[in-house]
Amino acid sequence: MNGIVPPFLLERLADHAEPAVASCAQQTLAVDGSLRTRRSASAPRPTFATTATAGAGPQRTISDAGGSTALPGRTARREGDPATGDRSVDEAYDALGATWQLLHAAFGRDSLDGAGRPLLATVHYGERYDNAFWDGERMVFGDGDGEIFGSFTAAVDVVGHELAHGLVQATVDLVYQGQSGALNESIADAVGSLVKQHLLAQTAEEADWLIGAGLFTDRVEGVALRSMAAPGTAYDDDVLGKDPQPATMAGYVVTSSDNGGVHINSGIPNHAFFLAATAIGGPAWEGAGRVWMDVLEQRAVAPDADFAAFASATVAAAAARFGADSRERAAVADAWAKVGVGLDDASTAADPAVDDETVRVERSGGLLGRVHVAEVPESALPDPERERLEELVDSGALADLPDAPPKPDAYTWRIEISQRIDITVGEGELPDDVLSLLRSILDRGDSRR
Structure with missing residues (x-):
């Protein structure tokens, strides 16, 4: 399951002060987690041709989940059908067509597999679902929460991005982990941008x-x-x-x-x-x-x-x-x-990072019990932050802070710098300037679990 919205953004929204926004993000994370579990193994790599078929054209089917998470949903529009008046259905139909047109006109390729594979999509997935994804067979679009995200069918490059995961699956089938996974995401972004540029x-x-211009609301x-x-x-x-x-x-x-x-x-x-x-x-x-x-x-x-x-x-x-x-x-x-x-x-x-020390900052605790983690090479920090961090380490100021093991409903910070320091400190024990530095480092590579 390859979603356009990264999990770290959804995890931030899950802590939102507005219950409606937080609830939508939490539900999206739960759905995404269950989808990843069900699709832990990659889909088999299909065979494909490299030349377009004479008289080829897109074969699109748009389905409507009606707010459920059951796929595919009822059929709402097939290839050649007139516009339905449902904005999400018609936007998905048009964007799938734009992606097919790029592949065919620019690269002589008939659909994702080069052999005319039908393009399938489901809209109105879930209740205010904050994502869009390729599940190995079809595109799936949420309507967004209306507060942070609008409808995910509104951006043609988002559709192109998700379909491009199917293109990667049909060709090099890059493993969705580490650098090969980042390449998988990057190729999808490149194709998504090309779809918009071609259109x-x-x-x-x-x-x-x-990528995804127009997805965010004005807030x-x-x-x-x-x-x-x-x-x-x-x-x-x-x-x-x-x-x-x-x-x-x-x-x-x-x-x-x-x-x-x-x-x-x-x-x-x-x-x-x-x-x-x-x-x-x-x-x-x-x-x-x-x-x-x-x-x-x-x-x-x-x-x-x-x-x-x-x-x-x-x-x-x-x-x-x-x-x-x-x-x-x-x-x-x-x-x-x-x-x-x-x-x-x-x-x-x-x-x-072979010759570069790694800085790891972890903030844990609070009512939700979330753990926020950032791991970055020290060389990636701006000079003032790197110099201040080195000063704190060399002076012993960090090592002298009182040790505070994690406690229920209380925030604690763990700071690790390669083999030089590994301490856990209560948030209340941190001087304001040190806390500000740690927050800045956390923001640079924050991932949550």
Whole structure:
């Protein structure tokens, strides 16, 4: 189950002061958790053709769950049927068609599998469900809570993103964990953005490179879920926190949450795609998009590929399509270099924190008993924060704080820095400046359990 809204955002909303918002997020998390449990094993990789069928066209069926979580729901619109007047049904129908058109017109591909696979979707899933996902067979859309999120059929790139998980499943079938999982998410973002750009006839320079623009209501200080042009800037909100995506390997987040940070670290290959596309120029589906699609269709990487392996495959694909001395190949190679991914040293790229101390901050307790965790390389912290942290460690100020094991309904902080320090302190024992520093670090890589 691949949802467009990362679990760490939903977990923040689950603590919202407004009971209606918190309840919707909690219910969404519960549904998502149960779906992940049921789909713990990957769907079998289907066979596919690489050329479009003559006279091919999309085969869409939109179903309506009517607020339930039973799939598929009643059939609401089939291929060729007129608009129904139900906005979600008709938006889903149009967006599935836009995705099929991109694949067919730009890449000569008939649907997700290249062999005309029907495109299925269900709308009005759950009660105020705050997500949209690909379940291995179909797209599923919630209506949103109306307070933080609107309807998930409103953004064509969200539909393209989720369908792209089906494209990945039909080709390289990247394992949804760690760097291969982040690549899975990044490819879905890239395809989703291309769907919107193709629909609007935009060049790479004209596109906004935002994922999920329009999903947030006016209450949220943010423009989208993610930004491929500037990862880490899509939102900065009192409730949702700050967009945690890094743009380069210097900010790579080491975490066991969110399947190893798949929704966070996808910012790095996202930014590489943006840099390559804009350096090549023109319609992105003719440049970087064509290169990335070649890697998928030729299954040029293993399912557990890391960033370095995928980067090498894209550079090779650019050379094969455009020439070894082409500006396209140079643009792709330069893009990966700018985000800090090497082409040939996979071991270094796979573990960016090998020579870098890891800072782990955990806040636990409170009435809900939630645990908030951030694990980041120390080098990823801004200079003032890193210098202040080093000062606290070197001076012994942290080690001198009174030890406080976790207590029911009380907040405690655990601070670990590689092998140098591991302490647990009651929140009330922390000086204001130290508490502010720890909160800032937590916001940079917060995941909750």
